[in-house]
Amino acid sequence: MASRGVVAAGHPLSAEAGARVLREGGNAVDAAVGAALASFSLESALTGFGAGGFMIVGGPGIETAVIDFFVAAPGKGGHELTEELVPVPVHFDESTTQIFNAGAASCGVPGTAAGLALALDRYGSVPMAALAGPAARLAREGAPLNRQQAYVLRILEPIYTATPEAREIYAPDGRILGEGDVFRYPDLGDALERYGAEGVPALCAGEVPRKVEEYILARGGTLSVTDFEEYEPIVRAPVGAHYHGREVLTNPPPSAGGILVAYCLALLERMEGNGPAEIAAVMEEANLARRGDFADALAREGFARSFLDQRNLRPAGDRLGSTTHLAAMDSDGLCASVTCSNGTGSGMVVPGTGIHLNNMLGEEDLNPRGFHQSAPGVRISSMMSPTLILEDGRVRAGLGSAGSNRIRSAVLQTTLNLLAGVDPQAAVDAPRIHLEGGVLQAEPGVDEAALTRIEARGQEVFRWNERNLFFGGVQIVTRDPESGRLDGAGDPRRGGAVAHA
Secondary structure (H helix, E strand, C coil), X not given: CCCCEEEEECCHHHHHHHHHHHHCCCCHHHHHHHHHHHHHHHCCCCCCCCCEXXXXXXXXXXXXXXXXXXXXXXXXXXXXXXXXXXXXXXXXXXXXXXXXXXXXXXXXXXXXXXXXXXXXXXXXXXCHHHHHHHHHHHHHHCEECCHHHHHHHHHCHHHHCCCHXXXXXXXXXXCCCCCCCEECCHHHHHHHHHHHHHCCHHHHCCXXXXXXXXXXXXXXXXXCHHHHHHCCCEEECCEEEEECCEEEEECCCCCCHHHHHHHHHHHHHCCCCCCHHHHHHHHHHHHHHCCCCHHHHCCCCCHHHHHHHXXXXXXXXXXXXXXXXXXXXXXXXXXXXXXXXXCCCCCCEECCCCEECCCHHHCHHHCCCCCCCCCCCCECCCCCXXXXXXXXXXXXXXXXXXXXXXXXHHHHHHHHHHHCCCCHHHHHHCCCEEEECCEEXXXXXXXXXXXXXXXXXXXXXXXXXXXXXXXXXXXXXXXCCCCCCEEEECCHHHCCEEEEC
């Protein structure tokens, strides 16, 4: 099906940018970085230089590792918070609303520039300038918004029209951009070009952090030059679980998503089935496990092992240690799975920098102890769970999802589908459920008899009329361990696409 590799991403042009890197001789990590940089303009509502994320890398001859470049709490500059978070209701449909918080008080220290550079330095073979150049052209020339990206802007319109700087690029004619409108971000193009030529210092030292500090402090936030200068990506060992003879490796603490996915898989390994009733049951167990001191304990050394050991569950070996996802696999079996997130964005678009800052300090899912409780420099917790599936020590699949608190349920169910032998696209397309706040959300197509039995046990069930990005956006790449055949899948809920090299 493909000779050099395959890339799955949240936008067709992001996937194609990665595939082009593979065709020109790059490896899977080169392709993932190239696709990620392209996504900064193609999926600008979800990612960018103001965002953070994680990349898991595995393959022949390397120890699987997670590069943590997620957002950190600001405050190392010693500035006091002088404004409150700005609550914004986001309506996914007529019945489902989630409150997000924006404004300068919501902005954490971004990590994408430092994290992607570290990944390329450790595993890549292509100069950053060669990857950033095409992405810079995309940002300057622009591309039409597809249906899914237009939907994201529509539901986030109060944030993306909250400041003159945001309106200039997202509502240049006085209305929020819609499907088919061309999105251009020239400042981002300039930033990408500088990043390719000068590396991380182009964005994390000197003039750019100074401009960010001046802009944010003037609006009541605390993000400072010192926060940028002292930020560093962290290389971590993945957390994992065994399931039906395979090893599933994912994002470790202090993030929450990966350990909860591993926990659910370990519970399902003990059960006779893995249908909606069983999945709902392990989701409920995961929700219960998050109570008490879970959020505080995530940062403790060895928490992942103790968490599973206390529940008599077997981890995988000794490997414990608004969002977009993409994954790349090359013909040699190297795989990079990367999830980046800007949250819903903060509306803080800093002029002359190409940076729209994240709102991670205002995401309720990521701040269970309350807002602004993290010490300066501490990583914000995350549900992001870039994942690898190994069979006989070789990477069989790389996947992950967008979707806020639904990331863990999307990754769990798609992983179960893959391990049941379903082809990648069918694994992604399959209807999903998610249990949160006492309500089991169900997409159309979930076994109705199973839902009725679940309701009979007293569980409230809400049935959606159509698929929705509320349930995540999973991208997958796969490689058959025997034949080497490469395949992939993009999630239609988020406009995902696959490109072969």
